[in-house]
Amino acid sequence: MRVATAEEQLVAAAQIVNSQSDQGERKARAYWELGRLIHEQLGPRSGYGQDSIGSLAQRLHLHTRTLYRARRFYLRLPNLTTWSGLAWSHCRVLATLTRDDDLLRLLDQTRAHRWSVRHLQAQVRQCEKSSALTPRRGRPWTYQLLPGHAPTLDLGFHLHMSVASLGPISDRTQRLLDTTGSRLLVELSPTPQGIDLRPVWGAAHQRLYAYPLRDAQALSAHQLTGVAQLLPQFVEPQLEQRLRLTLRGIVPASTDDGGRGRLKALLQGRRLAITVDHPGPPADVDLFGHDDSTAEAQQVIAEGHHLNSLIGAAP
Numbered sequence: 001m002r003v004a005t006a007e008e009q010l011v012a013a014a015q016i017v018n019s020q021s022d023q024g025e026r027k028a029r030a031y032w033e034l035g036r037l038i039h040e041q042l043g044p045r046s047g048y049g050q051d052s053i054g055s056l057a058q059r060l061h062l063h064t065r066t067l068y069r070a071r072r073f074y075l076r077l078p079n080l081t082t083w084s085g086l087a088w089s090h091c092r093v094l095a096t097l098t099r100d101d102d103l104l105r106l107l108d109q110t111r112a113h114r115w116s117v118r119h120l121q122a123q124v125r126q127c128e129k130s131s132a133l134t135p136r137r138g139r140p141w142t143y144q145l146l147p148g149h150a151p152t153l154d155l156g157f158h159l160h161m162s163v164a165s166l167g168p169i170s171d172r173t174q175r176l177l178d179t180t181g182s183r184l185l186v187e188l189s190p191t192p193q194g195i196d197l198r199p200v201w202g203a204a205h206q207r208l209y210a211y212p213l214r215d216a217q218a219l220s221a222h223q224l225t226g227v228a229q230l231l232p233q234f235v236e237p238q239l240e241q242r243l244r245l246t247l248r249g250i251v252p253a254s255t256d257d258g259g260r261g262r263l264k265a266l267l268q269g270r271r272l273a274i275t276v277d278h279p280g281p282p283a284d285v286d287l288f289g290h291d292d293s294t295a296e297a298q299q300v301i302a303e304g305h306h307l308n309s310l311i312g313a314a315p
Contacts, residue, residue, distance in 0.1 A: 010037050014060040017070070028088035035074025038067055053296065065139065068302045069095075075303065076103065083107060089117045093124055098135055098306065102127045133249045135306040136286045138210030138275035140297040141188045141232045142200055147180050155230045156209040156276065157241060157283065166235055168194030190234040212297040213272040213287075215242075221259020221311060222250035224267070224287075228274065229297075245274065247308045248284040259311065266307050269293065273300040 004012070016030035042053065057064045073095045077083050082104075083091055090110055097103040106127070110120055127134070144154040151163045163169065163177065170193040176184075177197075186197040216226035223246050230239045247263075270289035290304035 006037055006041060009033065010041075010056075010060060013037065014062055017062065017066060024087045025085060028083070028086060028091045029080075031070045031073050031088060031091070032077070032080065034067070035070035035072070036078075038071045039074055053299065064296075065298065068298055072302050077107075085111060090115075090120055093117060093120050096137075097124060097127065098309075099127070133306070133309045133312045135288070135309070136248075136275050136277065137288075137301050139187070140210045140212070140273070140301070142210065143186060143188070145180070145184045145186045145197060147177070147182065147184075151177050153186075155239070157228075157230075157243065159230065159239075159241065161231075161239070163197070166195045170194050170196040173197045188232055188235070195235065209277070210275040210297070210301055211273065212300070213274050216267045216272055218260050218263040218267060219244075221263055222247045224263065226272065226274075243283060245283050245285045245287075247311060248286055249308055250311055263307070263311055266305075266310055271295045271300050271304070273297050273304065275301060 013030045013034040016027055017034055019027065038053070038056070042056070053064050053067050057067050060067075069092065073091060076095045076097070077091070083094070086094075086107075094103060094107055094110070097106065106120065106123055109115065109123075115123070143156075145163075146152045146154055146160070152160045153163060153166075154160055163173075166188075169177075170191045173194075173196055176186075176199070185200045187200050189196045189198060211228040211230060213226040213228050216224050218224050223244070225242060225244050227240050227242050230241055266289060270291060271293050272290075273288045274285040275288075276283050276285045287307040288301050288304035289307050290300040292299075295304070
């Protein structure tokens with residue numbers, strides 16, 4: 001019997017993932033398979049060479065965040081037998097847990113008690129409340145749209161940019177600007193027509209103010225400076241801002257020379273990104289670092305180390 005190639009397996013998994021009707025175990029298996037193939041093909045021994053998540057998403061007709069979600073699912077639950085029998089709607093909630101003990105405990109209880117997705121979500125929220133250092137993982141390039149005669153985007157940190165200065169916009173975005181009269185959360189993405197502002201619903205407030213960070217310098221165990229990239233690369237001109245940041249959930253010690261050294265070591269050689277709910281100044285941020293120096297911002301936030309937790313756990 002002929003064995004399907006990796007490309008054929010990717011396409012087959014993507015077709016199931018794209019299905020809107022199937023949220024059961026079959027879809028969970030497709031997400032897991034997609035995540036496994038992405039991890040293997042785009043890893044250090046990649047058969048795709050310099051292929052990126054972005055180009056792979058275009059080839060499979062999927063959004064990049066879907067591929068990040070699939071890879072995160074695989075990395076969090078790499079053993080098929082661990083979650084077998086659960087629907088994708090349950091698995092995607094479980095994969096958001098960052099603590100292994102919480103993940104395994106809630107997975108077992110979900111299966112044993114046949115929890116609904118809503119009940120599982122409530123349990124996950126309870127876990128998050130129990131830890132001040134639970135990562136808040138946002139999504140880059142999501143902003144608040146302020147409507148009016150000259151609509152603007154709230155970039156955070158008391159910075160605003162007019163939509164007109166973004167350049168050409170899509171027809172859908174123009175219709176949105178013509179009809180909306182209240183503040184909206186929108187995600188920026190490129191289209192052949194121009195910049196697209198797509199409304200984001202649900203827990204969208206958690207995705208505000210998520211930015212790549214470069215040239216970071218540790219000031220203490222809980223404070224640093226760095227240059228945040230406030231607009232995606234497809235927007236010209238670029239906008240960057242040097243910020244003074246405080247790590248959320250870290251209590252400064254009376255003497256933190258050692259803490260500053262730990263933070264400095266964690267910053268070195270890593271691709272960095274921040275998320276923040278209410279940007280200052282001063283701004284309390286979640287700081288993420290990825291060991292792959294070429295990782296994209298969303299990958300850093302979705303898969304990177306939560307540096308707040310590493311600092312907080314240090315003796």
